[in-house]
Amino acid sequence: MSDDASLERLLEAALESRRAQHLERRRRVITPIDAVHVEIDGRRLVNFCSNNYLGLTHHPKVIEAVATATRAAGAGAAASGLISGYTSGHASAEAALAAWKGAEAAVLPPSGYQANHAAVQTIVGSAEVAGTRVRFLLDKLAHASLIDAVRGSGASFRIFPHNDLAKLERLLAERDSEEMQVVVTESVFSMDGDAAPLAELADLKRRHPFVLLLDEAHGSGVYGPNGAGLAAELRLTDAVDVFVVTLSKAMGLVGGAVCSSRSFCDALLNFGRAYVYSTAVPPAIAVGCEASLRVMRDEPERQRRVRxxxxxxxxxxxxxGDCPIVPIGLQDEPAALRAAANLEERGLLVLAVRPPTVPKATSRLRVTLSCEHSDDEVAVLIDAIRQLKRVE
Ligand SMILES: Cc1ncc(COP(=O)(O)O)c(C=O)c1O
Structure with missing residues (x-):
């Protein structure tokens, strides 16, 4: 048998195993109509599963900025930021992102996933050169990009139960004096829509010094003055050493950002392989990012409405609470899939989230809201969820 044939058999067996457990993932082709409506197989559905919290994918000013910059600077960057992919648009967006987050500097990796990798690689790479041992302490529900980044870095790490600061404190207290500890968490958790106890983390940091890496993928846009995030809303920006942001959610674009000190960003250009070895986001996306930041500043009613x-x-x-990520827990995978199909029959697109995206036995519908949803659409959603709960 050729290696090709054995690879095919292996893939089929792996997929069959996922299918048997109702865990296989498949994509569907959608046609976007506007910020909150899509068409699938000729049917118009209200999208309640995107991360388009502020509807900026379709904001005329963001579209115009991207379109104009595309005509001026081209469709792609054609090189990484360290070669010839770093334009004035990138430099200007980085300065705007840093100011927005209250940081000294920012770097724009091509995605949020890569931003988390680059941030972790910067810490690990710098520590290696300096001969310092580093240990990461990760919240159990931290996003896959954070877990993959820490695991892939080869650094030592421990996972603490979700938001369990007593356990985190015990882990921090184990530190030997030579070691640098890095706590990694999210301000707003992507699958649960709950928040990290940021004030308590800031207190803990005073008792046990550590570096705080905070992923604000879902807090940005939805919280804080000008959408600067949950840490900004709680006036805890100073407690955070490294912010990771995505341009792909509330900003309606694609790309990631690491916002931190000038020296952290300089080190990222040297040790953040996920940035160094990848083509920069298109210049027009950087320009679009600034347009999104301006809309967040000029139209605070969007944040108020989604909340x-x-x-x-x-x-x-x-x-x-008022987080636009609303998990609707269901017993198991078939129940989650049935519930999603049921909502779709009523014209609502909601995704069933299953392991390994969420822990075993916690399959759920992940409902997300946008400021562009109408009152009527939200009323239909509420009614449909109530009926689901009666049936289940
Ligand atoms: C918490 C969190 N961090 C990072 C990412 C990755 O962001 P991106 O989609 O821009 O790669 C996501 C998106 O799925 C996320 O939810």
């Missing part, structure tokens, strides 16, 4: 809609949906399902 108000989130409060409405959360109240209806017995949850507190």
């Amino acid at each position: 108000e809609l989130a409060r409405r949906v959360r109240e209806a399902v017995g949850m507190n």
Whole structure:
């Protein structure tokens, strides 16, 4: 048998195993209509599963900025930032991102996934050169990009139970004096829509010095003055050493950003392989990023509206808070898939999230809101979820 044939058999067996557990992932072709409506197989659906919290994918000013910059600077960067892919648009967006986050500097890797890798690689690479041991302490529900980044870095790490600061404190106390400890968490958790206890983390940092790497992929845009994030809203920016942001969610674009000190960003250009060895985001995306930042500043009603809609949906399902990520827990994978199909019959697109994206036995519908959803659409959603809960 050729190696090709054995590879095919191996792939089929692996996929069959996923299928048997109702865990196989497949894509569907969608046609975007606007920020919150799509067409699938000729049917118009209201999209309740994107991360388009502020509807900026379709904001006329963002589209115009990207289109104009594309005509001027071309469709792609054609090289990494360290070769010839770093334009005035990138430099200007980085300065704007840094100012927005209250940081000295920023670097724009091609995605949030890569931004997390580059941030971790910067710490590990610099520590290696300096001969310092480093240990990462990761929240159990940290995004796959953070876990992959830490695992892939070869550095030592421990995982602490979700938001369990007593356990985190015990781990921090194990530190030997030579070691640098890095706590890695998210301000708003991507699958649960809950928040890290940032004030308590800031207190903990005073008792046990550590570096705080905070992923604000989902906090940015939705919280804080000008959408600067949850840490900014809570006036805890100073407690954070390294912010990771995505341009792909509230900003409606693609790309990531690491915002930190000038020296961290300089080190990233030397040790952050996920940035160094990848083509820069297109110049037009960098220009679009600044347009998104301006919209966040000039149209704060978008943030107010998405949080108000989130409060409405959360109240209806017995949850507190105003985070636009609303998890609807279901017993198992078939139940989650049935629930998603049921909502789709009612014209609502909601994704069933299953392991390994979430821990075993926690399959759920991940409902997300956008300021562009109408009151009527949200009312239909609430009614549909209530009916689901009665059936399940
Ligand atoms: C918490 C978190 N961090 C990082 C990422 C990766 O961002 P991007 O989609 O821009 O690669 C995501 C997106 O899935 C996320 O939810």
